[in-house]
Amino acid sequence: MAYFFSTPVDIDIVLEDGDDRQMVDVRLDKSRREKAPLYMDGESVKGIVTIRPKDGKRLEHTGIKVQFIGTIEMFFDRGNHYEFLSLGQELAAPGELQHPQNYPFNFKNVEKQYESYNGINVKLRYFVRVTVARRMADVIREKDLWVYSYRIPPETNSSIKMDVGIEDCLHIEFEYSKSKYHLKDVIVGRIYFLLVRLKIKHMELSIIRRETTGAAPNQYNESETLVRFEIMDGSPSRGETIPIRLFLGGFDLTPTFREVNKKYSTRYYLSLVLIDEDARRYFKQSEIVLFRQAPEGLAAAQEQNRQIQQS
The missing domain is CATH 2.60.40.640 (Immunoglobulin-like)
Incomplete structure (x- = not known):
């Protein structure tokens, strides 16, 4: 039975600066946690997608695309995922693959207006999704990242x-x-x-x-x-x-x-x-x-980063 459920291709998503970027320890439930790379509002999301046909076999596809998506998932209503952000790029036109291929992607200066959240009945997540479209079942891989939203300390703060x-x-x-x-x-x-x-x-x-x-x-x-x-x-x-x-x-x-x-x-x-x-x-x-208060020096670093990305 494993043959029918195996995919004909391996997909790897590697985010740029992944080794140097701060990681957030995310609680999945009471007993499980995982780490996700941290991103800020306005920061670009870029990296490389590697697609490897298995066993050197030729893979026919009807197009390869990458998306950056923000969704709100209601756990009590699993049929409904609300997308508040969706950006897409075509990586390859319809064709065939026989050897590993690398495809760079870059979503520039992405507005991420909400902070990531993993609650009791709701989850707000950001992720990169790669889809290899086929005449039969599409092959899809996703990679999550985490977003913080910083706020300026309030001017008034009564007791x-x-x-x-x-x-x-x-x-x-x-x-x-x-x-x-x-x-x-x-x-x-x-x-x-x-x-x-x-x-x-x-x-x-x-x-x-x-x-x-x-x-x-x-x-x-x-x-x-x-x-x-x-x-x-x-x-x-x-x-x-x-x-x-x-x-x-x-x-x-x-x-x-x-x-x-x-x-x-x-x-x-x-x-x-x-x-x-x-x-x-x-x-x-x-x-x-x-x-969430921004660490010292972060605001200046973010502004410098925006100027570099826009130049």
């Missing part, structure tokens, strides 16, 4: 201040120093106990990611707790202040996404949870905005 209270039992104030954080930032804050008549067993701070996909009435919401950070063990006393200091750099976070191509959103929340001796839980959530 978060909130009260949490249960009448005549509990009253606390909590404060976070700001509401917008870059992905390597530190969440700094404090919790102040004004009234404590409950026996608090412990308190924790969680970061929750909420993914919304689709549109009503076919809308899906998924929440996952990315980290739980215990900030207090034991019952606090009135007037006590608990400091908060949580480093974000060690966690698998993405930027906040809002209505990406009108297909999905990803939001982040800080959830403060108090648990009493009877295992009752009291919580308060506050939305925070996460953004």
